[in-house]
Amino acid sequence: MDFLDVVVARVIGIEVDLFHAYARVVSETDAEALHDFRIGQRRLRSLLKTLGMKSISADLEKATSAVGKMTTPVRDLEVMAEELERHGLIELAQLRRLKVSYWYKTADENPLIRGLFTELADWPDTFRREIGYIHIRHLKKRTTRSISRQLQRLSLALSDPAHDRHDIRLRIKHARYSQEAYPELYPLPGHLLSELKKLQSSLGSWHDCHQWCLKAKVEPDLEALIATWSQAKSEALQAAEQRITPLAVELAKFLELKAT
Incomplete structure (x- = not known):
């Protein structure tokens, strides 16, 4: 199978996964349906952006982005409901789940x-x-270079103590999705992927708590959790900071070896 066929097969595979997740959404079968649907969209966007064929993929990228933006507040409500349930605030969680359920019922x-x-x-x-013959000949090399540049930029961000931590979280997410989309082109060692995932998790928790604290300022029924979320936010950021420097060193070493 040549690389063009590989790309098409993976897009079709994501399409199947999206259909499956979407069927679960409209049927309200489980609490992870929308999450899985959004993960599929992110995988698709990463695959297309890493490929770099903007003139061919512009309409699909635009459609994927639009659905992502549209579902973000719904997923935020869902996550907030889970968090409120975790703290025993069942009535507040139910208010948010009713809004999520209404969206599920109209999603079809x-x-x-x-x-x-x-x-x-x-x-x-x-x-x-x-795509054309010229692009077919160079498609695999171009995509590999795109992944390499992405990892180089992530390495620089991790090595910069002043770099925005939210941006680092997004760069890690994009790097991991690119690895998943094209695992054979520029594979990261397992231990590096594992550390990236752990750092992304810590930064994700930090980001969630930060957003919840902001939301509590405009939603009075959340005020009681501000202190809890502030503490969790600090702990998550501390855990992330402890991982960033060692990971920066390891990733830089890996990229240096790849360049030789």
């Missing part, structure tokens, strides 16, 4: 989601038709 008619699936269905044929 959502034009943005339908548009995403239409673009997904059309993309493989468009990709094969439009």
Whole structure:
């Protein structure tokens, strides 16, 4: 199988996963359905952006981005409900779950989601038709260079004590999705992937707590948890900071060896 076929096969695989997650969403079968649907969108966007064929993938990327933005507040409500339940605030959680459930019930008619699936269905044929012989010859090399540059930028960010931690979280997320999309092109050692995942988790917890504290300022029923979230935020950031420097050293060593 040549690399063009690999790309198409992986896009179709993500399409299948999205359909499956979407069916769970509209049927309200489980609490992870929307999360899995959004993960599939992120995997797709990472695959397309790393590929770098903007002229061919622009419509699909736009459709994916639109659905991602549209589902973000719904997923935020879902996560908040889980957090409130964890603290025993069942009534407050239920208020938010009712809003989530209403969105689930209307998702089947959502034009943005339908548009995403239409673009997904059309993309493989468009990709094969439009890519051209020159691009086919260099597609694998270009994608490999894209992953390499992505990791180089992440390495620089990790090595900079002043670099925005939210940006580092996003760079790690993109790097991990690129590894998943094209594991054969520029594979990271297992221990590095594991450390990236742990750092992303710590920074994710820090980010969540920060957002919840901000939300509590405009939603009075959350005020009682501000102190708890502030403490958790500090602990998560401390855990992240302890991982950043060792990871920066390890990633820099790996990239240096790859360059020789």
